[in-house]
Amino acid sequence: MKGILAPRYERNYKTISVEDQNKLADSTIAIVGCGGLGGTMAEEFARLGVGHLILVDGDTIDETNLNRQLFSTEYNIGAKKVEAARQRLQAVNSSVELTLIDDWFNQDNAADIFSGANLVCDALDSIQRRIYLEESCHRLKKPLVYAGIAGWFGMLGVSLPGDYSVLKVFKDGRENDRGMEKTWGNPAFTPWVMSSLAAAESVKIIVGREPALRNSWLQADLLYMEFETFKISK
Amino acid sequence: MEVNVKLFATLRDGRFKEEKANINENTQVSDVISKYNIPKEEVKICLVNGRDADLNQTLKNGDTLSLFPPVGGG
Numbered sequence: 001m002k003g004i005l006a007p008r009y010e011r012n013y014k015t016i017s018v019e020d021q022n023k024l025a026d027s028t029i030a031i032v033g034c035g036g037l038g039g040t041m042a043e044e045f046a047r048l049g050v051g052h053l054i055l056v057d058g059d060t061i062d063e064t065n066l067n068r069q070l071f072s073t074e075y076n077i078g079a080k081k082v083e084a085a086r087q088r089l090q091a092v093n094s095s096v097e098l099t100l101i102d103d104w105f106n107q108d109n110a111a112d113i114f115s116g117a118n119l120v121c122d123a124l125d126s127i128q129r130r131i132y133l134e135e136s137c138h139r140l141k142k143p144l145v146y147a148g149i150a151g152w153f154g155m156l157g158v159s160l161p162g163d164y165s166v167l168k169v170f171k172d173g174r175e176n177d178r179g180m181e182k183t184w185g186n187p188a189f190t191p192w193v194m195s196s197l198a199a200a201e202s203v204k205i206i207v208g209r210e211p212a213l214r215n216s217w218l219q220a221d222l223l224y225m226e227f228e229t230f231k232i233s234k
Numbered sequence: 235m236e237v238n239v240k241l242f243a244t245l246r247d248g249r250f251k252e253e254k255a256n257i258n259e260n261t262q263v264s265d266v267i268s269k270y271n272i273p274k275e276e277v278k279i280c281l282v283n284g285r286d287a288d289l290n291q292t293l294k295n296g297d298t299l300s301l302f303p304p305v306g307g308g
Contacts, residue, residue, distance in 0.1 A: 037308045125308035150305040153243035168286070169279060170306065176275050180244040181307025191308070219242055219302065224251070230300075233286040 008093075009049055020207040021049060027206045030054035030117040030142075032105045032133055034081040036191030037147050037198070038123030039070035044199040045096075046089045050206070052097040053089070056113060057081045058104040068188045105129065110136035119205055121198060122146035127170045128177050134159055134166035145202050145211075147194040151184030154194035157217035157232075158201055168232050169217050189222060235259065235295035237266070242302045245272060257293060264289040266299060278304040 005013060009021050016024070029050050031038045034057035045053055059081050065072040071084040082100035089098060101113055105124070110133075114120055120142045124130050130146060137144040137159070144159045146166050159165035197218065201211045216231050240252045249270055257266065263280055267289070279302040280287050293299065 033308045035308050123308045125306065127304060127306040130306065147308075148305045149307045150303070151244060153305050155305045170304065171278060176304060177306075179278070179304030179306035180276070181305070184244055186307045221243060221246075223246075230281065231284060 006049075008047075016048070016203070016207070020203075023207050024049050024203065025051040027118045028052040028054060028116050029119045029121060029202060029206070030056065030114050031121045031123055032056045033123035033125065034069075034071060034085050035059070035065065035123065035125060036068040036186050036188075037149065037195050038121070039072075039081075039085065040192050040195035041121050041123060041199055041202075042085055042089060043070050043092060044196060045202070046093040048199070048203060049093065050096065052099065052116075054099040054101065054113060054117060055082050055085050056101040056103065056105050057085075058102055068186055068191050105133060105136075107132050107136055111140060114140050114142055117142055119202055120144050121202060122166070123195075123198075125181070126177050127179060130166050130170055131172075134164065138162060138164065143205050145198045145205070147198045148179065149186050149190045149194055150179050150181035151187070152190060152221060152223040153180075153184075154190050154197075154220040154222075155217050156194055156197050156201070156220065157213045158205070158211040160214060163215060165215065165217070165232050193222060194220065237261075237293050237296070238298040239266060239270070240298060240300040241270075241272075242300065243305055244303050245276060245301055261293050262289065263287055263291050263293065263299060266293070267301065272301065276303045277301050 031041050061072045061079050076084045082102050120137050138161050141161045147156045157165050204211050216229050219228050239255050281300040
């Protein structure tokens with residue numbers, strides 16, 4: 001209803017106006033990967049009142065996920081990640097429509113998965129698939145918010161159709177599909193920080209504000225608590 | 235001549251955040267990477283004075299070289 005906010009959103013009104021809240025309610029965000037980054041992104045979008053979430057992950061929860069992944073608990077080891085997501089998100093905000101894709105993103109299923117999305121979030125853990133995802137988003141004319149993590153460190157940016165920022169930042173993943181995370185792991189604080197930053201950029205795109213990280217990327221260092229933005233050459 | 239070398243994320247481990255390096259004429263980016271024993275596969279992004287650079291780019295006096303590793307986990 002125009003001009004009225006549900007109580008859960010009332011106290012956000014100075015940050016997210018009634019008009020912006022309605023835009024969020026009318027929007028669809030696809031999150032590719034429901035692990036450390038994707039789980040926290042989904043939780044935040046549900047709490048922000050995004051109307052429809054498309055969650056894409058073919059994996060099941062295992063014990064090694066407990067160090068960081070919001071949907072993983074000691075009670076759901078072995079469950080499909082998207083099923084665990086449903087249970088959590090319905091408890092958080094039952095008005096959010098969920099489309100759960102218990103499968104891996106690839107360039108062939110991209111058009112089906114993303115056709116109704118206003119925005120796609122890259123929460124993958126493979127550099128090559130990040131590049132494929134951006135290519136698909138470019139082809140389907142979808143804005144993309146991407147984040148990557150390793151140890152104390154993270155990267156974050158926005159790629160609008162034609163920007164190819166992911167390709168410029170991650171370059172070729174064919175030789176080294178995994179980054180430094182393979183030796184540094186991903187402790188809880190890094191995905192949660194980077195997911196939150198990604199959610200903030202996503203909200204700006206949905207409500208029509210200028211994202212801060214187009215044609216640039218944020219380099220986050222939680223060891224030294226340094227956050228620095230770098231321009232991407234065009 | 236002297237260049238400013240800035241390392242980011244995991245490349246700082248056991249090295250430094252920023253250091254002035256004395257180098258010879260015709261030193262390339264890859265020479266600096268070798269000088270600090272950084273495995274080539276650990277350098278994903280390389281900027282010289284804020285602009286994307288190749289490993290074979292020759293450095294000039296006063297350049298700032300910034301090196302970033304791949305951070306691709308989720």
